[in-house]
Amino acid sequence: MTVLTLTEIWIYPIKSLGGIRLKEAKVLEKGLAYDRRWMLVDEEGKFLTQRVHPQMALFKLAINKEQLIITHTQKLSKHSILLKPSQVHGLKEVTIWDDTVKAFEVNAESSSWFSDMLQIPCKLVFFPEENSRAVDRKYASNNENVSLADGYPFLIIGEASLADLNSKMEIPLPMNRFRPNFVFSGGRPFEEDTWKEFVIGTNRFLGVKPCSRCVLTTIDQETAEKGGEPLRTLATYRKWDNKIYFGQNLLAIDHTFVQEGDSITLLT
Numbered sequence: 246m247t248v249l250t251l252t253e254i255w256i257y258p259i260k261s262l263g264g265i266r267l268k269e270a271k272v273l274e275k276g277l278a279y280d281r282r283w284m285l286v287d288e289e290g291k292f293l294t295q296r297v298h299p300q301m302a303l304f305k306l307a308i309n310k311e312q313l314i315i316t317h318t319q320k321l322s323k324h325s326i327l328l329k330p331s332q333v334h335g336l337k338e339v340t341i342w343d344d345t346v347k348a349f350e351v352n353a354e355s356s357s358w359f360s361d362m363l364q365i366p367c368k369l370v371f372f373p374e375e376n377s378r379a380v381d382r383k384y385a386s387n388n389e390n391v392s393l394a395d396g397y398p399f400l401i402i403g404e405a406s407l408a409d410l411n412s413k414m415e416i417p418l419p420m421n422r423f424r425p426n427f428v429f430s431g432g433r434p435f436e437e438d439t440w441k442e443f444v445i446g447t448n449r450f451l452g453v454k455p456c457s458r459c460v461l462t463t464i465d466q467e468t469a470e471k472g473g474e475p476l477r478t479l480a481t482y483r484k485w486d487n488k489i490y491f492g493q494n495l496l497a498i499d500h501t502f503v504q505e506g507d508s509i510t511l512l513t
Contacts, residue, residue: 249509251445252404253420253428258313259369260284260341260393261294263305263466264424269504272448272497275374275390276398277426279308279328282374283351284393285359285367290339292393293367295461295469300363302469317362318467324358326351330371339370341378341393348372380496384453389496397494400456401427401437406491409434414478421466422475423458423492429509435483437493446507449498457488 255264260281271278285293285301295301307314312325336347348370350356356368372378372393380389381396391398402425411417420428427445429437440452458479463472479489 247431247433249429249431249511251427251503251505251507251509252430253425254503254505255424255426255428256280257424258283258306259304259315260292261298261301261461262315263302264421265306265308267505269502271502272500273374274398274497274500275378275392276394277503279313280426281393283313283326283369283371284339284341284348285363286339286348286370288366290337292339292341293363293365295464296459298363298365299464299469299471302464302466304362320362322358322362324355326355326369337370342395344378346372346378346393347376384494384496386451386453386496386498397453397456398497399427399450399495400425400492401429401440401450401452401495402492403432403434403437404428404430405432405434406437410475410478410491413481414474416474418475419466422462422464424461425492427495427503431509438490440493440511441513442498443512444510445503446501447499448501448503449512451496451498452493453496454494455490456492456494458491462491 254267254270256277256279257264258279303318305316305318311328313328315324336349338345339348351369351371359369360367377390380391407420438455442451483490
């Protein structure tokens with residue numbers, strides 16, 4: 246029997262900016278703790294992403310005690326915010342895809358710093374845990390909510406899936422192109438597509454649908470340069486319903502902790 250092991254855990258606190266690798270993470274209904282609870286919005290309150298602004302890849306994030314540290318790798322400028330905002334007031338409506346949610350501006354200083362770094366008038370907003378944003382009802386199991394991720398609280402990808410893709414490409418790509426929360430070793434390429442109910446450590450998850458991919462995967466996360474891969478290659482063998490798929494979207498049944506090195510057990 247193949248041994249499946251959780252090898253990497255990632256969160257992306259500010260939507261479309263750099264990820265942070267963790268040794269362990271708290272599982273919440275909306276996603277891992279601190280994962281995509283913040284995002285940048287334009288003057289109309291509409292979300293900003295690398296799809297339109299590839300230079301957002303140049304922000305790298307780190308956690309230091311109670312603070313989230315953001316660094317612009319080219320301008321070598323740093324900014325920090327509290328991981329747990331001390332006040333939640335001035336709620337405003339912001340839009341992410343077809344959803345309108347209530348969030349609040351972190352502070353004028355943060356918004357000004359991001360506007361200066363990106364050369365785009367924008368605001369940094371925070372999405373409180375108690376505020377709702379429903380998962381697509383067609384795939385929900387228990388009326389789940391999601392953070393500011395595109396559609397689902399968690400994304401898992403197997404190392405074998407990336408190896409399979411890279412075997413077909415001239416230049417191999419790193420896993421960070423796909424922004425997973427969980428990476429695992431063992432098993433066959435793309436077997437995560439078929440997972441329904443499974444356990445990571447002691448936490449049960451549900452696989453709900455393969456993840457459709459967009460141009461964000463074509464952006465080099467170190468340089469912010471855009472190319473044609475991996476979509477060009479994936480389209481040759483991972484395209485159906487006119488969409489390209491890589492990785493599996495998940496919901497959580499339990500809300501405990503996951504740790505690097507946890508074993509993964511398939512239930513259905």
